[in-house]
Amino acid sequence: MTSAAHHPRYSARADALMDDADVRPGAEDVDGAQLDRDDRAALRRVAGLSTETTDVTEVEYRQVRLERVILVGVWTAGTVDEAERSLAELAALAETAGAMVLDGVIQRRDRPDPATYLGSGKARELRDLVRAAGADTVVCDGELSPAQLVRLEQVVDAKVVDRTALILDVFAQHATSREGKAQVALAQMQYMLPRLRGWGQSLSRQMGGGGGGGGMATRGPGETKIETDRRRIHEKMARLRREIAEMRTGRELKRQERRRSSIPSVAIAGYTNAGKSSLLNRLTGAGVLVQNALFATLDPTVRRATTPAGRAYTITDTVGFVRHLPHHLVEAFRSTLEEVAEADLLLHVVDGSHPAPLEQLAAVRAVIRDVDAGDVPELVVVNKADAATPAALAALAEAEPRHVVVSARTGQGIDTLREAVGAALPHPEVQVDVLIPYTAGGLVARIHADGEVLAEEHTADGTVLRARVAADLAADLDGYART
Ligand SMILES: Nc1nc2c(ncn2[C@@H]2O[C@H](COP(=O)(O)OP(=O)(O)OP(=O)(O)O)[C@@H](O)[C@H]2O)c(=O)[nH]1
Numbered sequence: 114m115t116s117a118a119h120h121p122r123y124s125a126r127a128d129a130l131m132d133d134a135d136v137r138p139g140a141e142d143v144d145g146a147q148l149d150r151d152d153r154a155a156l157r158r159v160a161g162l163s164t165e166t167t168d169v170t171e172v173e174y175r176q177v178r179l180e181r182v183i184l185v186g187v188w189t190a191g192t193v194d195e196a197e198r199s200l201a202e203l204a205a206l207a208e209t210a211g212a213m214v215l216d217g218v219i220q221r222r223d224r225p226d227p228a229t230y231l232g233s234g235k236a237r238e239l240r241d242l243v244r245a246a247g248a249d250t251v252v253c254d255g256e257l258s259p260a261q262l263v264r265l266e267q268v269v270d271a272k273v274v275d276r277t278a279l280i281l282d283v284f285a286q287h288a289t290s291r292e293g294k295a296q297v298a299l300a301q302m303q304y305m306l307p308r309l310r311g312w313g314q315s316l317s318r319q320m321g322g323g324g325g326g327g328g329m330a331t332r333g334p335g336e337t338k339i340e341t342d343r344r345r346i347h348e349k350m351a352r353l354r355r356e357i358a359e360m361r362t363g364r365e366l367k368r369q370e371r372r373r374s375s376i377p378s379v380a381i382a383g384y385t386n387a388g389k390s391s392l393l394n395r396l397t398g399a400g401v402l403v404q405n406a407l408f409a410t411l412d413p414t415v416r417r418a419t420t421p422a423g424r425a426y427t428i429t430d431t432v433g434f435v436r437h438l439p440h441h442l443v444e445a446f447r448s449t450l451e452e453v454a455e456a457d458l459l460l461h462v463v464d465g466s467h468p469a470p471l472e473q474l475a476a477v478r479a480v481i482r483d484v485d486a487g488d489v490p491e492l493v494v495v496n497k498a499d500a501a502t503p504a505a506l507a508a509l510a511e512a513e514p515r516h517v518v519v520s521a522r523t524g525q526g527i528d529t530l531r532e533a534v535g536a537a538l539p540h541p542e543v544q545v546d547v548l549i550p551y552t553a554g555g556l557v558a559r560i561h562a563d564g565e566v567l568a569e570e571h572t573a574d575g576t577v578l579r580a581r582v583a584a585d586l587a588a589d590l591d592g593y594a595r596t
């Protein structure tokens with residue numbers, strides 16, 4: 114059933130995410146991003162569930178504070194290239210979480226072993242590898258059942274975390290807003306609940322016979338303690354859900370305000386590290402943190418921008434997506450992702466220099482459908498054109514006929530993108546033909562900002578305008594109609 118394990122190697126200062134530009138200090142500094150990043154690095158140590166943590170959550174939580182790690186994947190389908198890319202992405206995630214990746218192994222298998230994820234022989238090989246490398250944590254490229262985690266930990270005699278826990282950890286480190294933090298904390302608790310050490314009969318029975326090892330898994334607190342912890346976590350989750358619901362109402366109000374003023378909205382979505390924030394900065398000059406790291410952005414940033422014709426719209430940067438985004442996270446971030454569902458236009462940014470951009474497009478679309486944003490018109494923005502090969506760009510052009518090629522770094526294609534956004538925004542519903550006296554110049558400015566000017570002429574009596582505007586502005590213009 115099993116064949117030889119593949120050992121793609123990752124250097125200690127893993128290069129999964131590095132490109133030369135980012136090695137230069139300050140190369141990616143945009144509008145004070147550096148400061149932002151320093152701030153965040155400083156925050157990192159205290160982030161997490163530090164407020165009111167119970168002992169158990171604390172113990173669980175420290176497990177994903179990764180240090181020297183070895184990555185393991187079970188490769189069930191697809192090509193070896195895909196399997197290795199998946200592990201390379203896991204390496205990038207681990208580094209983003211602050212870990213040092215020592216090695217990575219893949220096992221070919223029909224499906225993960227129900228007991229130990231890897232086959233038992235390979236699991237023992239993994240233990241030797243862990244010892245030889247001096248690793249303290251193993252990261253599995255999948256979501257493991259609570260029992261699998263415990264069993265594999267016993268065999269390899271090191272901490273074992275799965276991809277889901279790792280992504281949750283990265284999110285926890287990156288969330289800065291109150292809402293983002295609450296969303297991540299909720300997802301973490303949901304994940305942790307069935308994984309509290311020593312929980313339930315089945316696990317204690319499993320661990321009872323073994324005796325040896327003496328790892329963390331066997332040091333589970335007593336049943337009563339676990340029960341108390343569980344109840345406390347449930348209470349905390351209920352409180353978080355209430356808080357998130359309240360914050361959502363606040364955002365809903367703001368959104369309604371924007372809708373009333375009928376300013377069209379554009380949402381930027383895309384795979385993590387595709388260059389979404391860089392693009393937002395290019396389009397608006399907003400100083401959003403840009404970083405060669407996964408999930409640099411977790412909180413939606415709303416900015417104002419204008420089309421080349423002068424029409425105003427709002428543009429929102431969103432959390433990046435990744436393959437197999439933990440379901441708990443999608444749920445927790447649903448309210449954030451609703452920004453995408455409510456948008457008039459979706460700019461789907463994809464990294465043209467990535468080895469598998471089509472896979473990324475598909476992964477993002479899966480999440481977009483999951484949050485009911487599948488109906489929003491989509492414009493594919495192929496970014497990093499400066500770093501992409503002509504062949505890769507040609508392949509993307511063929512797969513995605515409706516696309517714009519840009520480089521947020523060099524500015525290439527940005528004007529074309531601005532035009533394309535202008536053309537793709539919904540047209541306001543009412544066409545007006547008005548003569549506005551110069552004394553009411555404010556109305557002219559409003560038509561320019563909120564509507565679409567089709568023709569404009571300055572006459573002795575005032576400004577003659579033919580334009581498309583939203584209903585509320587049309588009502589204000591009632592008295593100026595030309596007959
Ligand atoms: N070569 C090149 N690199 C780019 C370009 N745009 C962005 N990058 C780099 O790609 C990395 C990620 O950029 P971000 O804008 O933070 O990406 P993001 O999609 O917002 O990422 P998350 O918020 O982490 O999901 C950074 O190192 C950028 O400097 C580009 O056009 N060309």
Ligand SMILES: [Mg+2]
Nearest residue numbers: 389390409410
């Ligand atoms: Mg970002």
